[in-house]
Amino acid sequence: MNNPRIGVYPGTFDPITNGHTDIIRRAAKLVDRLIVGVARNDGKGPLFSTDERVEIVREEIRYLENGDAGKIEVRAFDTLLMAFAESVGASIIVRGLRAVSDFEYEFQMAGMNARLNTSIETVFLMASDRYQFISSRFVKEIGALGGDISHFVSPRVAARLRERYNGGRIKGRR
Ligand code: ADP
Numbered sequence: 001m002n003n004p005r006i007g008v009y010p011g012t013f014d015p016i017t018n019g020h021t022d023i024i025r026r027a028a029k030l031v032d033r034l035i036v037g038v039a040r041n042d043g044k045g046p047l048f049s050t051d052e053r054v055e056i057v058r059e060e061i062r063y064l065e066n067g068d069a070g071k072i073e074v075r076a077f078d079t080l081l082m083a084f085a086e087s088v089g090a091s092i093i094v095r096g097l098r099a100v101s102d103f104e105y106e107f108q109m110a111g112m113n114a115r116l117n118t119s120i121e122t123v124f125l126m127a128s129d130r131y132q133f134i135s136s137r138f139v140k141e142i143g144a145l146g147g148d149i150s151h152f153v154s155p156r157v158a159a160r161l162r163e164r165y166n167g168g169r170i171k172g173r174r
Pocket of ligand 1: 131
């Protein structure tokens, strides 16, 4: 049998949105195994700790309906992405593309990564147009101000965000 095709989908997932989940669903169809790599990224000052982000992504994967959940694994990493991809035997790095704004950063990253390892390809997937505009950053901003985030994240993630913000600085806000 041929070697299994392993893909890595890296990100901060702070927290995972419907856009991320859509990309995971699409990516899982293209590979034999998909490793969702949760970057520690302490420099970005994440709202959720790495362990929490891993746990939340795992929970979302359990709710995937297309039967691909069994081939998806979630792992934290704090090394260079290329080193992580090599360590899990990946031949593909998956990234999601939203709009023109993502393009330049993703283009540079893919180009640099291609120099670091010529046998790992970066592939870009687009989320469904319903999800393309969603970003974790705005979900957090809207959530912090008590806005409705139910269209952007799962009910489970929405509950986590509410809990985080209610226990935090906006407690008592009307
Ligand atoms: P990073 O910190 O690397 O930007 P993110 O967790 O924000 O990580 O996103 C991980 C990947 O998912 C990136 O490639 C990003 O462009 C992509 N992504 C995030 N949100 C969406 C979305 N709504 N539609 C498509 N791709 C997305």
